[in-house]
Amino acid sequence: MSMTKKMMAALAITGSLISAPTLADTVKIGMNVPLTGFAAADGKSALLGAELAVEQANAEGGINGTQIELVRYDDQASPKHSVPIANKLIGQDEVSVAISGSYSGATRAAAGIFQSEGVPYISAFAVHPDITKSGDYVFRTSFVGEVQGRAGAKLVGEMLGKKRVVVITLKNDFGKSLAAGFKSKAADFGIDIINEYEYSIKDRQFGPIVTKVKSDKPDAIYASGYFFTAGPLVAQLRSAGIDVPVIGQEGYDSEKFIDIAGPSSEGVLITTSLDRDATVAETKDFISAFEAKAGYKADMVAASGHTAAKVAIAAMRKAGTTDRQAIRDAIAATNMVASTGTISFNDLGEVKKDVQVQVVKDGAWHHYAVIDDKELLAPPVE
Amino acid sequence: MLYVELLAQGLVQGSIYALVAVGLTLVYGLLRILHVAHAGLFTLGGYIGVLVTNATGSLLLALVVSMLVVGLLGMAIYRLCYQPILDKPPYVALIASIGLFIAMEEIYRIAFGPYGISYENPPLQDVVHIFGITLRLGEVAVGIGTLVLIGALALFASKTRFGTVWRATVTDPEMAESFGVDIIKVRYLNFFIGSALAAVAGVMVALLNNLVEPTMGSVPSYKALAIIVLGGLGDVRGTLLAALALGVIEAYGTIYLGNYLDRDAIAFAFLILVLMVRPQGLFGRA
Structure with a gap:
């Protein structure tokens, strides 16, 4: 200069x-x-x-x-x-x-x-x-995590009709509160949680968990995480031949999730706040x-x-x-x-609003459903 | 069968640890420096692997470019960061190394963006069945690649003239120098080989996760330290075995202890247990 x-x-x-x-x-x-x-x-x-x-x-x-x-x-x-x-x-x-x-x-x-x-x-x-x-x-x-977890239970048990479910939980406040919400309503929607695993936010390689989930033979997988953990997780589940629905949440909600998981991301469902096809x-x-x-x-x-x-x-x-x-x-x-x-x-x-369900279709997030059950989605009052 | 599959997953993970940790133990053996920034080179290896593969479509080319660039950068780090402070107490180099590592993470974030990058068409994702175990080609490549590379390193160190010189320098630098060994050259080679191995690990991890992020090195930065302590600081064979052992323990631990201890906690609990019984590490000599 x-x-x-x-x-x-x-x-x-x-x-x-x-x-x-x-x-x-x-x-x-x-x-x-x-x-x-x-x-x-x-x-x-x-x-x-x-x-x-x-x-x-x-x-x-x-x-x-x-x-x-x-x-x-x-x-x-x-x-x-x-x-x-x-x-x-x-x-x-x-x-x-x-x-x-x-x-x-x-x-x-x-x-x-x-x-x-x-x-x-x-x-x-x-x-x-x-x-x-x-x-x-x-x-x-x-x-709050619990509300979204409850919406996830409705999505899995009622809307998809999947009953034998494995829960894979990110071990932080986000994942734990989602899992707590999911589990609190699981029985109401006829869901049987056959196994639960936890992982840390630093994990990107899920080989052991994937291996175990495969032997569990679930109907669906409710997995909490962010796009940078969920992308590798979903890709690794799919390449191990596990093709049951994977249900995530707003932490997945990024284009980056689809970049990382590639074709494995097709059909993954999430509960979130943004409707791409609004x-x-x-x-x-x-x-x-x-x-x-x-x-x-x-x-x-x-x-x-x-x-x-x-x-x-x-x-x-x-x-x-x-x-x-x-x-x-x-x-x-x-x-x-x-x-x-x-x-x-x-x-x-706490906010009161509807939960958007989005799905990956043809390499992009799209509208799948809206959950507007006021009672189910009631945020905590204290 | 589940146990065998878990064992295979553990060995794959352990191989990655081994590739990273060997470079670290080489540096420690030669200079008594805990080279934390090594994990930053591992990350860079991943970035170069993905970028070159996406640009050329050739994973092999990406691997070679990554090893060369990262190897040379490892030499540059020795020259610019460590050499000027070799006569200072070891913690000075350690602090410099940690600072360099943090700087590298932020440089990657600025240069390549905070989201991380992925292979456009991830190679080696096909599934193979070996003896009833299901593995991705990438995972098989990690295992075989590690054995070949570390085997080649062992052969190089034991069978070649330069290997003998290298080992002599590690054992007694002053004596080696008085016999006419150019110890500076040995140091450069040492950094080149260690860094190139870390680059391979970076490319492989990128392959398994299809994601390279600025902070990809943060876990290896400290876990590799645990591994070289377990392996008996400076001992390549011990490091390899400790890395594989740790990978396997983590694989079983994640499933059977995962609800009580996370992966890192399992690794460090193992480290503490071993050090209580064998303070010199699993394979170190007292």
């Missing part, structure tokens, strides 16, 4: 530093999101989804004429980072509301801080039940706008980031002020159509 270029770069950097305070009349939404480390892929989708919601809102005039600024920090999906980030967002950036684009560990730790400082906080896709139990300022726009304008618009912005297809995490930011923005508009209490009340009263469905919250701050 030549001297002049260096000086220009330096000037540009100082310029942007100086110009920052002049933007003080923006409304700030804080976000903790993993941008490095093992969860960086989901973090990227969640961030792009949230950015899209902010850009769309700003194009429509922001919050009653004031532009919205998304202040985000990388939490590496770790509570060790999300806690200082929460303090920074509240104390230094003075955000009016915050969203989490991170996993449960990081979100749960940050939720306590936002609650005690009285800043509304919306978890986009973290599943741990304790997150919303932090208090009345904490909300969640995605299903006829609802909001969801259709989101899917095309996201692809234009990100350069890859929308997934559940992207839609969840978008939904969480949209709920925050709608609440700020309705409140018409940056007063955090007023924004909290507006979020609690949410009733809106978002890319992940029609959203409202119960008293605990």
Whole structure:
């Protein structure tokens, strides 16, 4: 770099530093999101989804004429980072509301801080039940694991009519809560769980489990995981000659799952929040706008980031002020159509919406069914 | 039959561990450095394997390119990272190595994206039946490839002139040097061979999982350390046996202990048990 270029770069950097305070009349939404480390892929989708919601809102005039600024920090999906980030967002950036684009560990730790400082906080896709139990300022726009697990039981036992089921569980809060929900309703749908296995999030080679499942001869496999564990798992199940239905959840919900598992992914069913073949304008618009912005297809995490930011923005508009209490009340009263469905919250701050069932067909996610059984899908109230 | 299939799965996994751990034990034997960044080379091996296969359609070419590039990079790491700090206490090199490993993970993330990459048409996925066991061709290739490579390494070390020089340098570097051995050359070769083996492991793991991610090396980074301790630090034969033993124990453990201990916990519980009885490792000499 030549001297002049260096000086220009330096000037540009100082310029942007100086110009920052002049933007003080923006409304700030804080976000903790993993941008490095093992969860960086989901973090990227969640961030792009949230950015899209902010850009769309700003194009429509922001919050009653004031532009919205998304202040985000990388939490590496770790509570060790999300806690200082929460303090920074509240104390230094003075955000009016915050969203989490991170996993449960990081979100749960940050939720306590936002609650005690009285800043509304919306978890986009973290599943741990304790997150919303932090208090009345904490909300969640995605299903808790148990709800999705119950929907999975209905899908397997009633809609597919499969009774002898092997459960393969990812050994973290996500997988465990899905399995708990599935098992709580399994008997109601006539499901006999003939064996259960657990694996760790670092596992990619499932040879021993696959070998054992083969000898179990199940009618269906309910396997929790993320695309980076489920992709190899499904491919390895299929290549071992196990061709019974595999039922997953929103953790599979990525194009990447289909890339990894290849032809083995055909026919895999998942319970999730995003309907690729949606006829609802909001969801259709989101899917095309996201692809234009990100350069890859929308997934559940992207839609969840978008939904969480949209709920925050709608609440700020309705409140018409940056007063955090007023924004909290507006979020609690949410009733809106978002890319992940029609959203409202119960008293605990848990979302009420339908579960989408998607299937891999011809190398892409497609609509399979919708589960809208209000009683089955009732989120926890305490 | 289930037990035999589990044994086969364990041996496949153990072979992968062996390919990674041998390089690590070679470096330890020669320089007394715990080369954590070795696992970063393993990841790079996987990336190059997938990228070259997708570009050319040839897995064999990918394997050769991967071994060469990763082998050379291993030499560069020795030259640029370890050589300048060889006279410092061992923990300095260890810290440098850990830092380098973390940096490598983030460089892969920036260069190749956070989602990881996959083979467009994964090779060697056909299923074969041997003595009633079902295995993928890729798994068979892992097992045979490991035996051939490590066998060749053993032959090279015991039957060739350079092999003798190499072993002499490991046993007593100063004596070897006084006999006119170019120990710098030995170190380069050592890093090249160890790194190239890790590259093979990376390509193979990519084949079995059809996924290469920036953090693919995180488990091998510490598990390989456990294996070389089990094998009696610096001992190639011990490392091979320890790696296979660990693969098999994990395979059975995943099924029969999986609800109490996860795979890594099983490995480290085994390590602790062995060290309580044999502090010098399974095959190390006291």
